[in-house]
Amino acid sequence: MTSDASLPGSDQMSRGNRDSDMLAAVLALPDQLRRAAVQPPVALDSAFYTNLVVLGMGGSGISGDVAAAVLSEECAVPIIVVKEGGLPAFVGKGSLLVAASYSGNTAETLAGCAEAMRREADIACVSSGGELLDMAEKNGFPIVKVPGDMQPRAALGYLAVATLSLLAAAVGISIVEQVREAIEILDKLAVALAPGAAETENSAVSLARKMVGKVPIVYGGSRVAAVAANRWKCQLNENSKVPAFRNEYPEMGHNEIVGWSDGNPLRSAALLVALRDRGAENPGFDVALDISREGAAGLVEISSQGVTALARFFSLAYIGDFVSVYLALARGIDPTPVEAIGRLKSRQ
Ligand code: F6R
Numbered sequence: 330m331t332s333d334a335s336l337p338g339s340d341q342m343s344r345g346n347r348d349s350d351m352l353a354a355v356l357a358l359p360d361q362l363r364r365a366a367v368q369p370p371v372a373l374d375s376a377f378y379t380n381l382v383v384l385g386m387g388g389s390g391i392s393g394d395v396a397a398a399v400l401s402e403e404c405a406v407p408i409i410v411v412k413e414g415g416l417p418a419f420v421g422k423g424s425l426l427v428a429a430s431y432s433g434n435t436a437e438t439l440a441g442c443a444e445a446m447r448r449e450a451d452i453a454c455v456s457s458g459g460e461l462l463d464m465a466e467k468n469g470f471p472i473v474k475v476p477g478d479m480q481p482r483a484a485l486g487y488l489a490v491a492t493l494s495l496l497a498a499a500v501g502i503s504i505v506e507q508v509r510e511a512i513e514i515l516d517k518l519a520v521a522l523a524p525g526a527a528e529t530e531n532s533a534v535s536l537a538r539k540m541v542g543k544v545p546i547v548y549g550g551s552r553v554a555a556v557a558a559n560r561w562k563c564q565l566n567e568n569s570k571v572p573a574f575r576n577e578y579p580e581m582g583h584n585e586i587v588g589w590s591d592g593n594p595l596r597s598a599a600l601l602v603a604l605r606d607r608g609a610e611n612p613g614f615d616v617a618l619d620i621s622r623e624g625a626a627g628l629v630e631i632s633s634q635g636v637t638a639l640a641r642f643f644s645l646a647y648i649g650d651f652v653s654v655y656l657a658l659a660r661g662i663d664p665t666p667v668e669a670i671g672r673l674k675s676r677q
């Protein structure tokens with residue numbers, strides 16, 4: 330990692346210098362939500378499910394985490410997110426399994442979907458194409474087709490709204506207000522965090538500067554903030570190509586804070602980011618952060634905006650999307666390619 334804390338100027342960034350369009354994709358997130366929200370609803374087979382399962386990996390799997398966090402307070406049946414090819418024993422008749430794979434070619438998702446078919450679960454698919462779409466068409470599964478030719482992680486707006494809509498429809502919950510509020514907040518953030526915005530006020534640019542040469546560790550203090558912390562971690566890994574980690578309160582209060590409270594010199598390499606979701610936060614998060622900040626190179630707090638869970642999630646996650654691209658640009662690398670994932674998939 331370079332120790333040069335300078336970022337390219339705003340002009341270079343807006344031209345997407347060494348950026349095969351990840352910045353444009355990030356800027357388009359509010360539009361993705363707008364387009365996804367007007368998709369016609371997909372009809373599901375059953376009126377009652379005993380459990381809801383989202384199956385997906387990486388940038389697609391996160392759409393399941395978002396949906397589970399958003400619906401968990403209202404949904405009377407369990408929602409679980411599976412990020413592997415095997416399925417828990419309870420998945421079968423009475424389950425709705427949403428298989429989410431942007432490419433439609435991810436080995437674990439295809440294997441889990443085939444297993445769900447054998448167990449006679451109801452299946453719906455979210456994808457832009459590939460084998461998953463073929464499988465869905467051949468078997469008559471409901472499909473939400475998302476636009477193609479993007480990196481999966483750059484399509485989170487499409488994927489999250491599609492997955493959430495399917496699950497919400499299965500349990501009769503409306504997400505109209507959640508999506509409306511998310512769009513309203515993201516529209517404002519897109520202006521404030523865009524490359525042309527004044528650098529003194531652009532919190533994503535200044536945070537990216539602070540992160541150069543550090544290992545980001547992102548904490549969330551609520552269910553929604555924990556999912557956003559994972560999105561930050563994955564975006565920092567894939568866009569900025571840096572190691573990054575995440576955890577959530579209360580769990581971090583029972584182990585991780587101890588690591589910050591003695592004299593280990595490695596701690597000064599870590600920059601902590603706390604995703605605050607004050608109305609929904611677990612009490613004690615402040616204390617855990619106070620203990621943690623003593624040992625790390627710094628702690629930056631970011632607050633959620635909005636009332637609904639979806640808006641609060643996206644308001645936290647969106648800043649991380651920008652930070653991850655600006656950090657890549659600061660490091661002089663293209664945020665878009667993820668050659669290591671391609672190498673893994675070609676050998677699976
Ligand atoms: C790449 C990315 C990855 C993929 C993952 C699964 O941009 O975000 O994490 O999402 O490798 O692939 P898909 O989403 O096509 O099933």
